[in-house]
Amino acid sequence: MKTFNLPDLGEGLQEAEIVSWHVNPGDRVVADQPLVSVETDKAVVEVPSPYAGQIAELFGAEGDLVKVGAPLVAFAEAARSDAGTVVGEIAAGQEVAQEVTTGERGGRTVSVRATPAVRALARRKGVDLALVSGSGAEGLITAADVERAATTLSEAGPLEPMRGVRRAMASRMAHAHAEVVPATVSDDADVGSWRDRDVTVRVVRAIVAGCAREPALNVWYDSQSQGRRLHRKIDLGIAVDTEDGLFVPVLRDVANRDAADLRRGLERMKADIRARTIPPEELRGATITLSNFGSLAGRYAAPVVVPPQVAILSTGRVTARPVAVGDKVEVRRIMPLSLTFDHRVVTGGEAARFLAAVIADLELPE
Numbered sequence: 514m515k516t517f518n519l520p521d522l523g524e525g526l527q528e529a530e531i532v533s534w535h536v537n538p539g540d541r542v543v544a545d546q547p548l549v550s551v552e553t554d555k556a557v558v559e560v561p562s563p564y565a566g567q568i569a570e571l572f573g574a575e576g577d578l579v580k581v582g583a584p585l586v587a588f589a590e591a592a593r594s595d596a597g598t599v600v601g602e603i604a605a606g607q608e609v610a611q612e613v614t615t616g617e618r619g620g621r622t623v624s625v626r627a628t629p630a631v632r633a634l635a636r637r638k639g640v641d642l643a644l645v646s647g648s649g650a651e652g653l654i655t656a657a658d659v660e661r662a663a664t665t666l667s668e669a670g671p672l673e674p675m676r677g678v679r680r681a682m683a684s685r686m687a688h689a690h691a692e693v694v695p696a697t698v699s700d701d702a703d704v705g706s707w708r709d710r711d712v713t714v715r716v717v718r719a720i721v722a723g724c725a726r727e728p729a730l731n732v733w734y735d736s737q738s739q740g741r742r743l744h745r746k747i748d749l750g751i752a753v754d755t756e757d758g759l760f761v762p763v764l765r766d767v768a769n770r771d772a773a774d775l776r777r778g779l780e781r782m783k784a785d786i787r788a789r790t791i792p793p794e795e796l797r798g799a800t801i802t803l804s805n806f807g808s809l810a811g812r813y814a815a816p817v818v819v820p821p822q823v824a825i826l827s828t829g830r831v832t833a834r835p836v837a838v839g840d841k842v843e844v845r846r847i848m849p850l851s852l853t854f855d856h857r858v859v860t861g862g863e864a865a866r867f868l869a870a871v872i873a874d875l876e877l878p879e
Contacts, residue, residue: 514569514587514588514589515564515566515587515588515591516584516585516586516587516588517548517562517563517564517584517585517586517587517588517650518581518582518583518584518585518650519551519560519579519580519581519582519583519584519585520560520581520647520648520649520650520652521581521646521647521648521652527580527581528553528578528579528580528581529551529552529553529558529578529579529581530551530552530553530576530577530578530579531549531550531551531573531574531575531576531577531578531579532549532550532551532552532557532575533549533550533575534548534549534571534575535547535548535549535550535559536548536549536562536568536571536586537568537571538568538569538570538571539567539568540567540568541566541567541568542562542564542565542566542567542568543562543565544561544562544563544564544565545561545562545655546561546562547559547560547561547562548560548561548562548585548586549571549585549586551579560585560648561648561649561655561657562586563649563650563653564588564591564592564650565591565592566588566589566590566591566592567588567589567590567591568586568587568588568589569587569588569589570586570587571585571586571587572584572585572586572587573585625642625643625645625647625652625654626647626649626652626653626654627642627647627653627654628653630656631654631655631656631658631659634656634659634660635654635659638659638660638662638663638666639663639666640659640662640663640666642654642659644662645658645659645662646658677757677758678755678757678758678759678760679757679758681758682758682759685819686817686819688819688820689817689818689819689820690817692736692820693817693818693820693855693857694855694856694857695815695817695818695853695854695855695856696853696854696856696861696864697814697815697851697852697853697854698851698852698854698861698864698865698868699813699849699850699851699852700849700850700868700869700872701847701848701849701850701872702847702848702850702871702872702875702876703836703845703846703847703876704831704846704847704848704875704876705843705845705846705847706876706877706878707846707878708878711772711776712805712808712828712831712848713751713779713803713805714772714775714776714779715875716803716805716826716828716871716875717749717764717767717775717803718772718874719870719871719872719874719875720747720749720767720801720803720826720871721747721767721768722870722871722873722874723826723867723868723870723871723874724747724768724801724867725768725870726866726867726869726870727863727864727866727867727870728743729743729823729858729859729860729863729867730801730823730824730854730859730863730864730867731743731744731747731800731801731824732744732800732823732858733800733821733822733823734820734821734823734855734857734858735821736820736857741823741858742821744800746765746766746768746769746800747766747767747768747800747801748763748764748765748766748767748798748799748800749763749764749767749799749800749801749802749803750762750763750764750799750801750802750803750822750825751763751764751779751782751802751803751805752802752803752804752805752806752816753782753783753786754806754809755786755787757789760786760791760796761796761799761802761819762782762785762786762791762795762796763795763796763797763798763799764778764779764782765778782795799822800822801822801823801824801825801826802816802818802819802822802824802825802826803825803826803827803828804816804825804826804827804828805827805828806827806828806829807827807828807829807830807831807848807849808830810830811829811830812829812830812832812849813829813849813851814827814829814851815851815853816851816853817853818853818854818855820855822855823854823855823858823859824852824853824854824855824859824864824867825852825853826850826851826852826868826871827850827851827852827853828848828849828850829848829849829850829851830849831846831847831848832846832847833845833846833847834847848875850868850871850872852864852867852868852871
């Protein structure tokens with residue numbers, strides 16, 4: 514007796530409802546013959562037989578919910594036919610499904626089960642089997658699975674390799690995601706009393722105040738030695754969005770520069786980035802980073818901390834909102850703030866005190 518379990522139906526679905534059976538106990542079936550129709554929250558799907566053989570038992574009646582991996586059909590006798598045959602049929606037992614490690618999915622190494630014929634089909638179609646969910650028995654990837662994946666890829670357009678800035682960004686983000694233990698705290702600053710509208714320079718000044726209150730956020734962390742280096746200077750990375758990708762030039766020693774000097778430095782960096790003439794050394798060595806994504810859209814975020822830094826502050830879109838001022842309600846300009854920090858190095862209290870100091874500085878009138 515061999516049992517066939519409900520296969521992974523893709524898209525994270527965990528169960529399906531039996532709509533109708535297409536076979537009965539005692540029936541003889543061939544491989545790929547529809548056994549049952551099941552309904553998910555996406556669609557009605559026909560589940561094919563992974564074997565040629567005789568049905569012994571059906572598990573579940575119409576209307577029953579079946580979990581992925583739960584028994585669906587028992588075969589009194591069964592022989593696997595190549596569910597991935599490309600042309601013609603291969604007799605049962607001629608081709609054995611092989612488990613082959615093919616790469617990574619979601620940051621982890623995966624092994625997939627597929628016959629040589631299916632693997633050959635995937636190579637011809639340019640399909641990475643690590644990205645395909647098998648609908649056959651025990652997760653076996655069938656030719657239909659590969660064809661379905663190939664159709665999806667063709668509709669999405671050709672693969673465009675990332676180069677230059679985008680490739681570097683992908684590498685940095687992957688490294689950060691694998692190493693950092695991120696946590697995010699958010700709050701609002703009332704900036705209704707501002708007269709000067711140079712938002713970036715004001716936020717830079719507030720970051721200086723935050724670092725003065727909590728120097729633990731202006732550090733580099735060495736995960737190999739599990740040690741940190743506290744920086745005396747604040748070299749601030751400024752995230753700049755471009756059509757070519759994300760640049761993060763560094764504004765040096767921001768605590769010892771006045772507003773006019775900071776503005777000149779920002780304009781020079783922007784001009785160098787637009788002309789693609791910014792020196793490589795000006796993209797290195799940031800001790801903490803600012804992301805002003807609110808100039809485009811959005812309120813709160815959980816930006817990525819790039820090692821060896823341990824913190825990044827982001828500002829959302831400034832909007833007019835009703836707030837309580839004493840016993841009255843006033844419409845004030847509010848700036849949303851999000852601080853993401855590496856919880857391996859920075860405590861929640863340190864992060865909260867840093868953010869409170871930033872807010873206090875932002876809320877000072879000019």
